Amino acid sequence: MKNAIEVKNLEKRYDDFTLKIDALNIPSGQIIGLIGENGAGKTTFIKSILNIVHKNSGEIKLFDKDLSSEELSIKEEIGVVLDDTFFPEILTAKNIDTIMKDVFKNWDSKLFYEYLKDFGIKDNQVLKTLSKGMKKKVEIATALSHHPKLLILDEATSGLDPIVRSEVLDLFLKFIEDDDHTILLSTHITSDLEHVADHIVFIDKGKIVLEKARNEITDNYGIIKCELKDFESIDKSDIVAYKKNKYDCEILVADKITCAKKYPNFVMDKITLEDLMLLMIKGVKYHDGND
Amino acid sequence: MMGMIKKDLLMVKNNFKTFLISLALFVMYTVLFDIDMTFFLPFMAFMICMSTLNYDDFNHWHAYAISLPQGRVNVVKSKYVVTIILTILMTVVGVLFSLGISYYKGTVNLEESISSAIGVLFAVLLLMSILYPILFKFGAEKGRMAMGIIGLSAVGITILFTKLVHVEISESIITFLETYLPVLFILASILMLSISYGISKKIYAKKEF
Numbered sequence: 001m002k003n004a005i006e007v008k009n010l011e012k013r014y015d016d017f018t019l020k021i022d023a024l025n026i027p028s029g030q031i032i033g034l035i036g037e038n039g040a041g042k043t044t045f046i047k048s049i050l051n052i053v054h055k056n057s058g059e060i061k062l063f064d065k066d067l068s069s070e071e072l073s074i075k076e077e078i079g080v081v082l083d084d085t086f087f088p089e090i091l092t093a094k095n096i097d098t099i100m101k102d103v104f105k106n107w108d109s110k111l112f113y114e115y116l117k118d119f120g121i122k123d124n125q126v127l128k129t130l131s132k133g134m135k136k137k138v139e140i141a142t143a144l145s146h147h148p149k150l151l152i153l154d155e156a157t158s159g160l161d162p163i164v165r166s167e168v169l170d171l172f173l174k175f176i177e178d179d180d181h182t183i184l185l186s187t188h189i190t191s192d193l194e195h196v197a198d199h200i201v202f203i204d205k206g207k208i209v210l211e212k213a214r215n216e217i218t219d220n221y222g223i224i225k226c227e228l229k230d231f232e233s234i235d236k237s238d239i240v241a242y243k244k245n246k247y248d249c250e251i252l253v254a255d256k257i258t259c260a261k262k263y264p265n266f267v268m269d270k271i272t273l274e275d276l277m278l279l280m281i282k283g284v285k286y287h288d289g290n291d
Numbered sequence: 292m293m294g295m296i297k298k299d300l301l302m303v304k305n306n307f308k309t310f311l312i313s314l315a316l317f318v319m320y321t322v323l324f325d326i327d328m329t330f331f332l333p334f335m336a337f338m339i340c341m342s343t344l345n346y347d348d349f350n351h352w353h354a355y356a357i358s359l360p361q362g363r364v365n366v367v368k369s370k371y372v373v374t375i376i377l378t379i380l381m382t383v384v385g386v387l388f389s390l391g392i393s394y395y396k397g398t399v400n401l402e403e404s405i406s407s408a409i410g411v412l413f414a415v416l417l418l419m420s421i422l423y424p425i426l427f428k429f430g431a432e433k434g435r436m437a438m439g440i441i442g443l444s445a446v447g448i449t450i451l452f453t454k455l456v457h458v459e460i461s462e463s464i465i466t467f468l469e470t471y472l473p474v475l476f477i478l479a480s481i482l483m484l485s486i487s488y489g490i491s492k493k494i495y496a497k498k499e500f
Binding site for chain 1: 293294295297298301302305306343346347349350351352354355357358359360361362497499500
């Protein structure tokens with residue numbers, strides 16, 4: 001399987017924060033969910049692979065092409081939605097079509113207007129009169145309308161109501177039906193990723209702390225819930241992270257089936273990505289989730 | 292580059308009301324008060340073009356623009372191209388209007404109108420050459436403050452210079468300037484804009500959003 005994104009020894013330093021990705025390979029044909037709390041480094045990672053911020057060191061390849069030397073051809077193949085709204089508010093969707101015709105070689109006006117129609121957006125409406133969610137829809141329509149191979153979406157579903165979010169996620173699933181297509185989706189709405197993501201990359205404090213197939217996480221990881229006095233009876237090698245509350249304790253384990261057999265007296269809960277994030281960020285980490 | 296140029300032109304077009312108000316003021320002052328307003332339209336064109344940078348900053352356009360093919364180079368190039376074209380265009384419109392009004396009044400002086408227009412265009416392009424690298428470096432908000440500081444400094448330096456330095460200019464220099472000043476203005480404008488564009492391009496290439 002070809003890689004859509006390959007990152008090696010990427011480092012981006014700020015005065016108070018450093019993003020350090022030793023290695024990350026994102027295969028084509030998948031939806032990759034990028035999770036982590038605010039300020040963990042998700043947006044810095046996305047901006048680094050788009051050259052919006054300049055890396056201090058490391059190697060970034062997209063579609064097997066080096067970003068430093070083949071930026072133009074790479075960017076023809078990428079559709080982007082960033083965290084902040086980004087189209088000047090005095091423009092209309094029709095204006096965006098006029099502009100993008102001369103930006104992307106493969107710009108498809110017909111497809112763009114179809115998306116606008118599906119989203120219920122009038123092409124002559126000034127963007128500043130649209131709600132935040134509607135603006136996001138215009139951005140998503142723009143990102144999809146030049147037939148990109150890779151969609152990079154930073155909080156693209158934030159601000160959308162549950163119904164539209166579901167429609168947009170369906171759109172992403174349709175996009176990914178082509179094996180050559182890939183989506184890198186950064187979001188803090190982890191429930192979206194539980195529906196669509198094939199793979200999860202969890203960034204915390206500028207580093208990848210977990211990188212696994214989504215099924216592998218939801219099928220294998222679990223949370224042992226026990227009283228505080230029982231914590232010591234759990235083998236430390238089984239603990240990925242734990243959080244002690246006032247009366248009880250939540251313990252994240254990487255092999256719930258084995259642990260359920262090993263500790264039959266404790267409750268074993270299913271895990272959601274949100275639980276995983278909370279325990280790995282707010283809890284005490286015993287060992288790396290990738291171990 | 293055409294995409295970015297179209298984007299800036301569409302933003303200017305969406306500010307068309309400001310242009311119309313400028314034109315109305317220009318005609319009113321020229322006709323009613325007989326004031327030379329040659330500077331007004333190119334200056335307003337420059338201000339409107341500059342305001343597109345303000346919109347870009349405010350709407351976080353830059354980060355997205357860089358994610359587009361050739362984004363970094365084209366953002367800078369299109370700002371210079373659109374501003375230069377519109378400033379020249381508005382200078383021509385201003386001259387034509389002035390000539391029309393003076394023809395109506397029976398006081399047409401084509402040579403003086405053209406010389407005056409070239410002088411005004413030079414002044415606006417000089418301002419643009421100084422300001423655009425500052426705007427690209429510090430953003431439109433701080434750039435406006437810089438414009439005020441530059442304006443005040445220019446006035447201060449001129450007053451100080453005229454008070455402290457007494458320069459005798461020979462007849463031959465005055466004759467030379469009278470003959471070649473428009474050509475010198477054009478050449479100086481090209482040089483200034485080239486240097487300014489080079490600096491802005493370097494600034495923007497290093498910038499992060």
